Amino acid sequence: MKRSTVLTEKNRGTWATVFAGLILLPVVLSVLKPLWAAEPEVFLEDPDARWEACLRDAEYMRYRHMDLLKEARSDVIRSGLKGGITLAGCGDCHHNRDQFCDRCHEKASVSLDCWGCHYYLTESELQDLEEHDGGGE
Amino acid sequence: METSEIAMPAGPATEDGAAPSGIPYPSTNGRPVRVDPDLEFIRALRRSGGDSLKKCMQCGNCSAACPLSPHINPFPRKEMAWALWGMKDRLLTDPDVWLCHHCNDCSTNCPRQTRPGDVLGAVRQQCILHYAFPGFLAKWVSHPKYIPILLAIPAILLGLATRYREGIGQALGFSVPMGDSIVYSFAPMFPHWLLNSFFGLFSLLALMAAVIGVWRFARGLKQSRVWGENPEPVRGVFASLGSVLLKVVNHDRFTTCETDHSRSISHFFVFFGFIALTVVTLMVITGPFNPLIRGDFVYPFSLWSPWKLLANIGGLAVLSGVLLMIWERLYFGHLAGTSSYFDWLLVWSIFLVVASGFATEVLHLLRMAPHRHVAYFVHLVFVFGLLVYLPYSKFAHMLYRTTAMVLAERYGREAGKGAPS
Numbered sequence: 001m002k003r004s005t006v007l008t009e010k011n012r013g014t015w016a017t018v019f020a021g022l023i024l025l026p027v028v029l030s031v032l033k034p035l036w037a038a039e040p041e042v043f044l045e046d047p048d049a050r051w052e053a054c055l056r057d058a059e060y061m062r063y064r065h066m067d068l069l070k071e072a073r074s075d076v077i078r079s080g081l082k083g084g085i086t087l088a089g090c091g092d093c094h095h096n097r098d099q100f101c102d103r104c105h106e107k108a109s110v111s112l113d114c115w116g117c118h119y120y121l122t123e124s125e126l127q128d129l130e131e132h133d134g135g136g137e
Numbered sequence: 138m139e140t141s142e143i144a145m146p147a148g149p150a151t152e153d154g155a156a157p158s159g160i161p162y163p164s165t166n167g168r169p170v171r172v173d174p175d176l177e178f179i180r181a182l183r184r185s186g187g188d189s190l191k192k193c194m195q196c197g198n199c200s201a202a203c204p205l206s207p208h209i210n211p212f213p214r215k216e217m218a219w220a221l222w223g224m225k226d227r228l229l230t231d232p233d234v235w236l237c238h239h240c241n242d243c244s245t246n247c248p249r250q251t252r253p254g255d256v257l258g259a260v261r262q263q264c265i266l267h268y269a270f271p272g273f274l275a276k277w278v279s280h281p282k283y284i285p286i287l288l289a290i291p292a293i294l295l296g297l298a299t300r301y302r303e304g305i306g307q308a309l310g311f312s313v314p315m316g317d318s319i320v321y322s323f324a325p326m327f328p329h330w331l332l333n334s335f336f337g338l339f340s341l342l343a344l345m346a347a348v349i350g351v352w353r354f355a356r357g358l359k360q361s362r363v364w365g366e367n368p369e370p371v372r373g374v375f376a377s378l379g380s381v382l383l384k385v386v387n388h389d390r391f392t393t394c395e396t397d398h399s400r401s402i403s404h405f406f407v408f409f410g411f412i413a414l415t416v417v418t419l420m421v422i423t424g425p426f427n428p429l430i431r432g433d434f435v436y437p438f439s440l441w442s443p444w445k446l447l448a449n450i451g452g453l454a455v456l457s458g459v460l461l462m463i464w465e466r467l468y469f470g471h472l473a474g475t476s477s478y479f480d481w482l483l484v485w486s487i488f489l490v491v492a493s494g495f496a497t498e499v500l501h502l503l504r505m506a507p508h509r510h511v512a513y514f515v516h517l518v519f520v521f522g523l524l525v526y527l528p529y530s531k532f533a534h535m536l537y538r539t540t541a542m543v544l545a546e547r548y549g550r551e552a553g554k555g556a557p558s
Contacts, residue, residue, distance in 0.1 A: 007388065007402050007405060015405065023409065063324075064325070109440045
């Protein structure tokens with residue numbers, strides 16, 4: 001009977017050490033993380049003074065904003081019902097998308113395909129705009 | 138069923154009634170033993186993989202071929218004799234059945250095409266059936282006709298808990314923690330407090346049942362006569378446990394096998410994959426207050442979070458290992474041994490848990506609701522099956538085998554060692 005040479009009496013200790021090391025790696029990384037990484041950022045941007053005018057309460061918006069946007073999209077592109085929620089409306093209070101959208105979504109590996117069509121200012125664009133217009137709206 | 142010593146004068150081999158020197162087993166002081174075969178036990182063994190049992194002619198090639206057998210009272214020849222005679226009480230208290238890692242070096246070296254490896258596998262199943270508490274659950278797990286009820290229990294319980302989560306949460310004082318981060322998680326449908334308490338409660342019950350079963354088993358093992366007369370421990374309990382755990386991690390026994398050597402690789406992958414998944418699970422359960430995961434505890438986890446990487450790599454390790462097991466059992470049955478329902482149940486349970494887990498992850502990443510919730514529910518039902526029925530399924534081998542190996546280590550019963558002195 002020909003034996004596999006992948007895992008043998010001689011190398012089993014090495015393999016076990018490698019696998020155990022792989023499992024321990026994230027634990028070690030987490031222990032050492034404060035050495036190079038600062039305290040975790042606070043995720044939410046500070047609530048705008050006008051948050052009370054938001055579509056729903058903060059709890060709903062945190063957990064279900066994606067459902068709201070999806071429904072609005074379906075209303076417009078499938079049923080032709082315009083005049084509901086718009087991303088531009090979000091931008092009225094949450095001024096730039098770096099802070100409001102991208103930071104969390106990047107952290108959570110969620111890629112957004114909104115910006116292919118919709119115009120939502122990033123922080124640098126917002127600053128450019130303010131410099132040119134003298135900050136006036 | 139019972140073997141009893143008949144009071145008779147000592148045989149010609151001994152003059153003073155002492156065991157003949159050099160023949161440590163059976164220690165009946167040379168007196169004959171009356172055998173009352175347990176026919177139902179023999180039938181059960183033959184049904185669950187030991188169907189070749191009756192071909193055994195007791196030549197002893199198997200014991201000579203086995204690389205894991207100690208030199209003193211070696212196995213599996215004596216187990217084959219006990220199985221032939223239906224000596225249930227000896228087989229169920231025999232630690233050697235669990236020192237066997239089913240590599241089938243014995244089966245391929247049998248001149249009569251008997252398969253001692255498979256017979257010992259069938260004995261191990263009977264062992265779990267015999268010692269597990271409560272016994273009816275072990276019976277349910279060993280028969281395919283009980284599958285619907287085994288799946289219905291977690292499906293109904295978890296379904297009800299999920300359906301009435303808000304009422305239960307209010308009654309118990311739990312709420313979905315909002316935290317300070319925006320999330321897209323399963324929490325609105327399956328809140329953490331609900332999953333932690335649900336699985337915590339049933340895992341605790343399973344653990345208590347497992348402790349009862351293993352305690353009964355250990356008590357049984359101590360009555361075994363393979364240890365010899367009045368055995369003296371050669372190592373402490375904790376030293377034995379440490380040594381056994383190191384052997385388990387290194388796959389010491391599996392890599393010694395010849396015939397089904399690839400079992401060492403598949404088991405290696407499944408074993409380490411499960412440890413990785415357990416580590417991640419513990420991290421996630423303790424997430425809200427565990428300093429190790431602070432800052433990464435945001436849903437969905439970034440795919441580059443070390444924990445997410447570990448979970449995915451661990452899941453892939455289990456998946457590849459279990460697929461290798463299925464492949465071995467399907468196409469290399471002559472090497473891997475006869476696969477009974479009991480064997481297949483564990484292998485497919487593990488496959489279903491991992492496959493449904495990855496399906497949930499993919500649907501989650503695709504943002505497909507309610508599909509992801511359905512997949513997650515199915516996954517949780519399978520996880521319940523694997524975890525909570527652990528003490529009754531072949532998964533219990535991790536407890537029973539470890540117990541037997543620790544006792545063997547403690548009494549100096551080692552592979553290839555212990556020549557009669």
